[in-house]
Amino acid sequence: MSEQKDIEDATEHAEMQPDTLLAHAGRKPQEFHGFVNPPLVRASTVLFPDVESMQGRGDSRYSYGLTNTPTIEALTGAVDTLEMSAGTVLVPSGLAAVTVPVLAFAEPGTRLLVPDNVYWPTRRFCDESLNGLGVETVYYDPLTGAGISDLFAAERTILFLEAPGSQTFEMPDLVTMVAAARAANVITMIDNTWATPLIYRPIEHGIDISIQAGTKYLAGHSDLLIGTVSASEAAWPRLKQFHRNIGVQAGTEEIWLTLRGLRTLGVRLERHEKSALEVARWLSGKPGVCRVLHPALSSCPGHEYWQRDFGRSTGLFAFELDGSADQAKALLDALQLFGLGYSWGGFESLAVLAELGARRTACPWTGGPVIRLHIGLEDTGDLMADLDRGFAAMQSV
Numbered sequence: 001m002s003e004q005k006d007i008e009d010a011t012e013h014a015e016m017q018p019d020t021l022l023a024h025a026g027r028k029p030q031e032f033h034g035f036v037n038p039p040l041v042r043a044s045t046v047l048f049p050d051v052e053s054m055q056g057r058g059d060s061r062y063s064y065g066l067t068n069t070p071t072i073e074a075l076t077g078a079v080d081t082l083e084m085s086a087g088t089v090l091v092p093s094g095l096a097a098v099t100v101p102v103l104a105f106a107e108p109g110t111r112l113l114v115p116d117n118v119y120w121p122t123r124r125f126c127d128e129s130l131n132g133l134g135v136e137t138v139y140y141d142p143l144t145g146a147g148i149s150d151l152f153a154a155e156r157t158i159l160f161l162e163a164p165g166s167q168t169f170e171m172p173d174l175v176t177m178v179a180a181a182r183a184a185n186v187i188t189m190i191d192n193t194w195a196t197p198l199i200y201r202p203i204e205h206g207i208d209i210s211i212q213a214g215t216k217y218l219a220g221h222s223d224l225l226i227g228t229v230s231a232s233e234a235a236w237p238r239l240k241q242f243h244r245n246i247g248v249q250a251g252t253e254e255i256w257l258t259l260r261g262l263r264t265l266g267v268r269l270e271r272h273e274k275s276a277l278e279v280a281r282w283l284s285g286k287p288g289v290c291r292v293l294h295p296a297l298s299s300c301p302g303h304e305y306w307q308r309d310f311g312r313s314t315g316l317f318a319f320e321l322d323g324s325a326d327q328a329k330a331l332l333d334a335l336q337l338f339g340l341g342y343s344w345g346g347f348e349s350l351a352v353l354a355e356l357g358a359r360r361t362a363c364p365w366t367g368g369p370v371i372r373l374h375i376g377l378e379d380t381g382d383l384m385a386d387l388d389r390g391f392a393a394m395q396s397v
């Protein structure tokens, strides 16, 4: 049998297209008797042949189930290939993928800069848990661009980014903000869940930490929670050490299912993108819709940065209703295909009424009710018919 080749080294295979990487990354068939997929290895204990190798466990590939198994290694290797990162750690949720790197790099006296449109539980973590540790959070207007430098503290600063922001989808000027941070020695982290590394590879653009709520597109089937945190060469030692010290790891089954989801990420995203754009453009002309907040449409603040930095989109966007909150509720309650549920990134379409009120402080939301949609893999005609049902119900309020 000819030797099976692995795609392990991200640098070496950078020229390969994402769909090819998705099909091969993290697989080592020759290590597992030729089986295409890596095994699901549930493990705490690893046995050593003698005391000497036990004492030298720091040098072994596997020493305890918390730090590495063939299953963990398969996913971290695949994510490193996609992210072009020096190293990746896995955590049990997307929220933990936010909190773990922040905790790893924050010290008492650190100023953490967070966009006002950040995923709300990230904000809750900052306000309710971080402030007790002597970390000051300052919320900034996501469209501030070069103005971010004015917020850098004399001492340690971490710049947290999310692109586009949650619920209202403003797209930040990543190029300007990251350049300013680098010039001032500010650590940068981005929640890149919306774009995935297929559309934007943060580390290639000078960002230190790339965060994925793998729960969404990587896994893609609404059946698990997982987070990935990938680091640049400079940030990797500190992230790796903190992850080992804090004792969190994703569940084995979740890791294995995420690997399975990854294989179809490319084709799923293509379909999410196409269908979401079709529904978004259709909504743009609808009576009852003020504005569609989709970074690929010029009606979305920061659209020009999306065009420059991403150029592609996924399935999640929102629209602002020309109506009351009660009408928004009536619209949502009438939907039959769209599920009313949190999360997104799965095969099925979802809708939520955005909660913006007290959740914005740097640039409060002054518009009408906002409905967020995740466009799944269903037929778009059926989805638009479902939304039409909602618009009809809204008229009767």
Ligand SMILES: Cc1ncc(COP(=O)(O)O)c(C=O)c1O
Pocket (backbone or CB within 6 Å): 093, 094, 095, 096, 119, 166, 191, 193, 194, 213, 214, 215, 216, 225, 226, 227, 342, 343, 344
């Ligand atoms: C942008 C963003 N980041 C992180 C998360 C957290 O992911 P998880 O639900 O896996 O904790 C979410 C969840 O909705 C999200 O929308």
